[in-house]
Amino acid sequence: MTEKLSRRALLTGAAPCALAGLVGAKAAHRAAEQSVAHTAHTDLNGEIWSKEYWARKGEVSLYLFRKRVGDPASEREGRPILFLCHGSSVSSRPTFDLTVPGHDDDYSFMDKFARYGFDVWTMDFEGYGHSSRGSGNSDVATGAEDLKAAAQVVLRETGASSFHLYGESGGALRAGVFAMQEPQLINRLVLVAFVWTGEGSSTLEKRAQQADYYRTHDRRPRDRAMIRSIFTRDKPGTSDPAVADAMADAELKFGDTAPTGTYLDMTTKLPLVDPTKLKMPVMIARGQYDGIATEDDLLNFFKRLPVPDREFVILPGAAHSIALGTNRRQFWHVLRSYLEMPPRLDIAANRTRAARTP
Numbered sequence: 001m002t003e004k005l006s007r008r009a010l011l012t013g014a015a016p017c018a019l020a021g022l023v024g025a026k027a028a029h030r031a032a033e034q035s036v037a038h039t040a041h042t043d044l045n046g047e048i049w050s051k052e053y054w055a056r057k058g059e060v061s062l063y064l065f066r067k068r069v070g071d072p073a074s075e076r077e078g079r080p081i082l083f084l085c086h087g088s089s090v091s092s093r094p095t096f097d098l099t100v101p102g103h104d105d106d107y108s109f110m111d112k113f114a115r116y117g118f119d120v121w122t123m124d125f126e127g128y129g130h131s132s133r134g135s136g137n138s139d140v141a142t143g144a145e146d147l148k149a150a151a152q153v154v155l156r157e158t159g160a161s162s163f164h165l166y167g168e169s170g171g172a173l174r175a176g177v178f179a180m181q182e183p184q185l186i187n188r189l190v191l192v193a194f195v196w197t198g199e200g201s202s203t204l205e206k207r208a209q210q211a212d213y214y215r216t217h218d219r220r221p222r223d224r225a226m227i228r229s230i231f232t233r234d235k236p237g238t239s240d241p242a243v244a245d246a247m248a249d250a251e252l253k254f255g256d257t258a259p260t261g262t263y264l265d266m267t268t269k270l271p272l273v274d275p276t277k278l279k280m281p282v283m284i285a286r287g288q289y290d291g292i293a294t295e296d297d298l299l300n301f302f303k304r305l306p307v308p309d310r311e312f313v314i315l316p317g318a319a320h321s322i323a324l325g326t327n328r329r330q331f332w333h334v335l336r337s338y339l340e341m342p343p344r345l346d347i348a349a350n351r352t353r354a355a356r357t358p
Helices: 007-013 015-041 092-096 109-115 140-158 170-181 202-216 224-232 241-254 261-268 295-303 328-339 347-356
Strands: 048-057 060-069 081-085 119-123 163-168 186-192 219-221 257-259 282-287 310-315
Touching: 048 109, 048 140, 060 092, 060 109, 060 140, 081 092, 081 109, 081 140, 081 170, 092 109, 092 119, 092 241, 109 119, 109 328, 119 140, 140 163, 140 170, 140 261, 163 170, 170 186, 170 261, 186 328, 202 219, 202 261, 224 241, 282 295, 282 328, 295 310, 310 328
Parallel strands: 081 119, 081 163, 163 186, 186 282, 282 310
Antiparallel strands: 048 060, 060 119, 219 257
16 A cells, blocks of 8 residues: 555556656656647647546555547647646546536636646546545545556556646645655646645634544545535635536535545644655645635745745635636636746757757
8 A cells, every 4th residue: 555656567557657767857848848739739629538547556446537639549649648636525527527507617627728738637536436435534645545556547548657747635735745755757746725734724723623533434524515615615706606516416426425534634644745855846826815724834835845946826816726716717827837838948058059050
């Protein structure tokens, strides 16, 4: 369960993964170039192609879902991969592939970034959605192991050696821990609605009152009212009420409970992510009214990141659920810009290149 993703495992699941430990900085450079190239040369108004996959983690089956424009079998080169990690209370597709009846606005994160030219993946963590339930509470450490199993499927199916990783709320903690353990697999890391130490968090202060329950139970109640509260607890009016109802309709098909693991971790074990161990470019995005983490807590984390390629974004008029909020288009804009950042060019490298040019 705690075994790291080994080179032998990657070789068994996908031959291209053998390069994972060697590509490092080249992967980020190549991903940025591919992103621009595919956006420019691919018909992104075509049909969105999708497919379901399964990863195995011991006896646990993990559900993966993929969307992109066009069948990948029709292209010789892959597209930049964006992998999305859901939060503590709602599974992957109700979070990232949501349809809101009666609304013309796009709410599918996956559709939007597929049309931007990305190969978009997501998964249900253990105990969520279509994935099977193990014997535990699906805490952050378990989520990092889930991502190791999922990574083998993504790399095998795409032929890539690395990908962009996005996590929000509890998913940001899972993504952060995975990125510390497997940095060679990550091009750019995006942490949204993230929490570091939890100091000053009004949401976590209230949640800590239930810590004893989380310690003694592997699952907690998660009904329609709870799902609605995700959008209203910080600042009512930052999202359309129809979005919460559509999410509840999609999510409650999987039952009225969710694992307690990330709630217990957030109230008793923070900090879980060490910023000094994140060696890839990092973007942190926070809604103006988000109660899960204070601005100061996140800025202190941001200051400790060891890479110069880093961004801190505050989205005005947004709360905890940025990607499904009223101002989600602002977030799409900054996220796409970050993922499509042109590769860095240094003066010395330019001089060398110029000297070699006849």
